[in-house]
Structure formats: structure tokens, C-alpha cells
Amino acid sequence: MEQTLQASHLVKRYGKKEVLHDVSLTIEPGVIYGLIGRNGAGKTTLLSILTAQNTHDAGTVTYGGQPVWENEKALADLCFSRELSGQILFGQNTYKVKDYLLAASMYYPRWDKAYADQLVQRFGLDVKKKICKLSKGMMSMVTIVLALASRAPITILDEPVAGLDVVAREDFYKILLDDYTETGRTFVISTHIIEEAANVFEKVIILNNGQIAAVENTEDFVASFSFVSGREEDVDAVTAGHEVLHTERMGRQKGVAVRAARAVMERAAAGRDVDISPVSLQKAFVYLTGEEAHHETA
Amino acid sequence: MTGNFNDATSIYLQIAAMLEDDILRGVLLEQERVPSTNELARAYSINPATAAKGINLLVEEGILYKKRGIGMFVAQGAHDKIIAKRKDAFYETYVTSLVREARALGLTKEELKAMIERAQQ
Amino acid sequence: MKLLKFNRNALAQLFLLLVGFQVFFSVLNMLGDRSQEYKAGYMTSVGGLYLLLFPLIMMTSFAGISVHISLTMGGLRRALGWQLAALNVICCAVVCASQWGSMWVLSRMFGSDSPVFLARFPRLAMLASAGTLVLGGLGLWMGLCAQRWGGKALALCALAELVVAGGVITWFVISFLKGGAAGDILAWLLAPRASAASLAAVAAGCAAVAALLHLASNCLLKKAVVRV
Structure with missing residues (x-):
């Protein structure tokens, strides 16, 4: 009907x-x-x-x-x-x-x-x-x-x-x-x-x-993002080849939001000391649509 | 069931985990009916499709089964199945992160063993 | 008729307002100089001419708001077109009814002594009644234009219309008092007796102009959108 x-x-x-x-x-x-x-x-x-x-x-x-x-x-x-x-x-x-x-x-x-x-x-x-x-x-x-x-x-x-x-x-x-x-x-x-x-x-x-x-x-969408943080070199190595949506820097520490699932990031991170955390829907939205929305591969 | 979701994992996984916890604790007994997707949705203000995904996951793993027209029930042996499943996951969930953190702190194997023995007392 | 049901309060208010307005003018006239009956009579009637402006405002508002609410709830534009036309005709009927209504009120207030009133001047009464069709149609047009141009433009247009319409009526009255071509037309309208043919002519003329205005507003209605 x-x-x-x-x-x-x-x-x-x-x-x-x-x-x-x-x-x-x-x-x-x-x-x-x-x-x-x-x-x-x-x-x-x-x-x-x-x-x-x-x-x-x-x-x-x-x-x-x-x-x-x-x-x-x-x-x-x-x-x-x-x-x-x-x-x-x-x-x-x-x-x-x-x-x-x-x-x-x-x-x-x-x-x-x-x-x-x-x-x-x-x-x-x-x-x-x-x-x-x-x-x-x-x-x-x-x-x-x-x-x-x-x-x-x-x-x-x-x-x-x-x-x-x-x-x-x-x-x-x-x-x-x-x-x-x-x-x-x-x-x-x-x-x-x-x-x-x-x-x-x-x-x-x-x-x-x-x-x-x-x-x-909604859940699939949210799961397709991750936030990777740690030392700059480690983070760059882990996120290489993926779409970066947002970058935060504090001294040698770098935090990056990427368009990649956490499982993928965890595999790429093997051995490296980086934190991989989820990105909420709200944050994903802000990263996608905010002023600094830029698309680059790290 | 607690009903407070975090954003560490997808909601449907948390629903599945909640139901598993209830089965382990004996809040839900074998052959008992579990809440329907609509009941879960209304209780926790989530979309029924999400609740359904969590329940279907448990059905696939043989922890729940469906009685046509009536609802979802806890399968025979679900308790043991969950224990086995969590034992398998124990390594990934707890041990790898424990070891990684210990390595970051520079703890030796012996110090780590001593800590584990102390905790087991 | 959805639109009519929706606006019945507004129509009732229009009726009461018009009755009140006409009674007020008649009472004023009665309290004035009785010997000047003819002059006083036409003042009342002319006052009644200004009552035409009410339907103008009402229909502008009906078109604007009723269309807005109707569209936001999934109303059809082609249905709205007919309903707005019906609403305009009903406004016209309300004006006619108000004339009878005020006569009734006045006869109750002052006994059977029938005071000077529009009924004395059939052509004028016909113009007041049928003329609401024209000004109502104009009001519709303005209300629909608001869907395109927005609220401020509408307010300005409505104000301009009021000023122009009021000005034209005033010009006729002054011309009548001082003598002039326009005054002759007003005198013709104020004739105490009128043939059925001339009444029909006034009515037909108003109806024709109103129909044209409605055709024009229907074109606007076809593409009406909800203006936020």
C-alpha cells in the first residue's frame, strides 16, 4: 500500500x-x-x-x-x-x-x-x-x-x-x-x-x-570512521593511503580522523603504539561538513 | 540490562552483549523468551532494526532460536556457548591490550606474572 | 468545502464587524441634523462604501494564510482555486447580509421609524454588495502574490490598495459635494429609484471584473509555494 x-x-x-x-x-x-x-x-x-x-x-x-x-x-x-x-x-x-x-x-x-x-x-x-x-x-x-x-x-x-x-x-x-x-x-x-x-x-x-x-x-556509516592518535610518524604510517578528514596536533602528538574502519586501522597499526578510537555520528558529521573539510590522503 | 550505551562499539553488538550477560547471570534462563525487537527498541529508545541485528547475531551463533509467531528464546546450552565464545575472545579483548600496555610501561614478563598471581588471590 | 469550514470564524467576524460599522454610521447620522436628511443620508451611505475595504483586507488575509496552511497540509492548488472563488462570493453575500442585518438592528433600536440607509439608494447598495467581488478578487490577487514576493511586499501592496481605494472614494465624495464629473457618477449611484436593468448592469459589471481577477489569480495559484 x-x-x-x-x-x-x-x-x-x-x-x-x-x-x-x-x-x-x-x-x-x-x-x-x-x-x-x-x-x-x-x-x-x-x-x-x-x-x-x-x-x-x-x-x-x-x-x-x-x-x-x-x-x-x-x-x-x-x-x-x-x-x-x-x-x-x-x-x-x-x-x-x-x-x-x-x-x-x-x-x-x-x-x-x-x-x-x-x-x-x-x-x-x-x-x-x-x-x-x-x-x-x-x-x-x-x-x-x-x-x-x-x-x-x-x-x-x-x-x-x-x-x-x-x-x-x-x-x-x-x-x-x-x-x-x-x-x-x-x-x-x-x-x-x-x-x-x-x-x-x-x-x-x-x-x-x-x-x-x-x-x-547509521551504524555502518559510523563504523566506517576511526580516530587514530599517537606520535606523528606512527599515525602517518598507519593512516597512509586512507582519506583523512580531520587533523589535530599538539606538540609531537597527532590525532587524525580517517575514513577507515577500526579493524582496518588496527591491522595497519600492528606493533605501533597508537590509539584507535571510534568516531561518533556527530563528530563524523562535523568532520565531513565542517569548515576545514578537506580530502587528502596522508 | 543496563541500557546505557557507549560509542565504543556498534549498538547492536552492545545489545547482543547485554543479552549474553543476562543469560550468564541467570536473568534469562534457557528456553525462556527474550524481549522482542520492539520491546527492546521501546525500552532503550533505539531503532528496532538495530535491536533485530543484535538478536539475529545471537540466532546465527546458536545462542537464541526463533519460535515462529511467538518470539525469540534462549537456546539449550546457550550458557555454555557464551562462555566458550567469550573464552575465545578473551585473548583479543583483554590479553593483547594487557600485553601492549605492559610493554608500553616497560613491565617485564616476571612483573606481569606476579601481578596476575596477586590478582588471582 | 475545507477552506470555508476552516474560516467560518473569520466570516462570522466580518459579518458582525460590518453590521457594527453600518449601525455606527447610521446612529451618527441620526444624532446629526435631521433637516439635512438627504445629505446626511448619503454620508451614511458613503460611509457604507468604505465598508467595501473590509473584504479587501479579509480576502488578502484569506489568500495568504489559508493558502499557506492548506498547502503545508497537502491541499491541492486547483481545489484551492475554486474554494477561494467560493469564499469571495460568500464575502459578497456577507456584505449584502450585513446591510439587511444593520437595518434590522436599527429598526429594533429605533422602532419602525426606518432610518436613512443604503436601502434608500439601490444602485449604491448594489455597488457595495457586488463591488466586494471586485475588491475581494483584488485582495486574493495580493494574497497570492505574497506567496511569491513575501510578507513585506504584501503589506506594502495592501497599504497601497487601501490608500488608493480610500482615495478614489473620497475623490468621488468631494466631487459630488463640489460638483464634477465624478460627482455626477456618485449622484447617479445615489438615485433613490433605479430600474432593475441598471441594477443588473452594476452587478454584471462587478461580476465580470471579479471573474477576470480570479482568472489572473488562478495563474498565480498554479505555481504557489509555501513561503517561509
């Missing part, structure tokens, strides 16, 4: 500036994806194009083989819960939470009112409050309620934990997994809070400067 959402060679320009270059992506059914990228990488633009809320200049976006643009069947299966803002177009967003819930019940064919009410209560939201009067955390909670209660086969959340404190964030991951284990629907979650969420994502999509840098199983 649920089909594949696919983007193929997407290009998006704002005036002369190209914000998405040749982006191709397949969203497989039943997977929780994490979409991570720096501010301005193009995450919201990409998600917006995937759900026919924004136009694109080249390439295609299809759902079940058919383009999503103005496609009623496709849009009935998609939900893109955007970040809410106190400002809407030219003024304050004086719509209330219950207005959004009403609109959602009209537009999402599988809307689950009981679940929405349950979540509203769990978050302690006052449905009569105007959006412009909500705190950032409460606005995030509203987007979470809208996304989860939509029961859409493909549900996309843009920065759902922005503004939530750590307790609320942990609660969100629990709620998300409760829903996922029950329904098995597809989720795409874009977030800046990478390390916490890493365990929840089965696959990770990294968007950097408008291009897809990686789409992989």
Missing part, C-alpha cells in the same frame, strides 16, 4: 543561486531516516520539494512512479510537519492550536483524533492558545502532534525537537518509537541534535551544501 518516494536529479535555484545540485534520494518504506545537515544546507527546501510544497528547476519527484505535484493520491500519503512560527507572512500568527488541529483533521485522511488528544494532553498543550503566544518548545510539540496523529504512511518532521528540553526530547524519541513499532510507517526527521537521535535512525541522510554526502545505515 505504501509506495516509494523518490527524488531524481533535483536542482533548485533561487535566482542565480543554486541551492540543490543534482540531488537523488529514495525513501524506502518502513524506515526511520535522519536527515542531517548544516543550517543552509538545503534540508527544508529538499523536504518541501519532496512534498510538492515547493517547485524545482530540474529533476523529478515521484511517489509510486507518479509525480507528486498536484497529485491527490500521493499527497494523501505524505505529511510534512514544518516548523511553526509566530510570524506568518505579514503578521502575527493569530490562529490557535485547535485551528491547526481542525485543518489537519480535514486534510489528512488518516487523521487519528484520539491519538492527537492523547498527545496534546501528554504535552500539556492549551489548544485555545494562539500560535504567536506559544513558546518555541510548545510550537515544536504542536508540530509533533500534527505529524504523529496524521498517521500518514510517510511522515516528515522538520526540526521537531527544536526548543524542547532534554526531558521532552527523550519523551519524543519514546513516543516516536512507540508509534513506529506499532505502525511501521516511514519517518524522515531532520534535526540538529545529532548524537541523541542517532540511535533512533536506521538510516542517515547527510546533506551538505545542497548535495547528498551520504545515505547509509
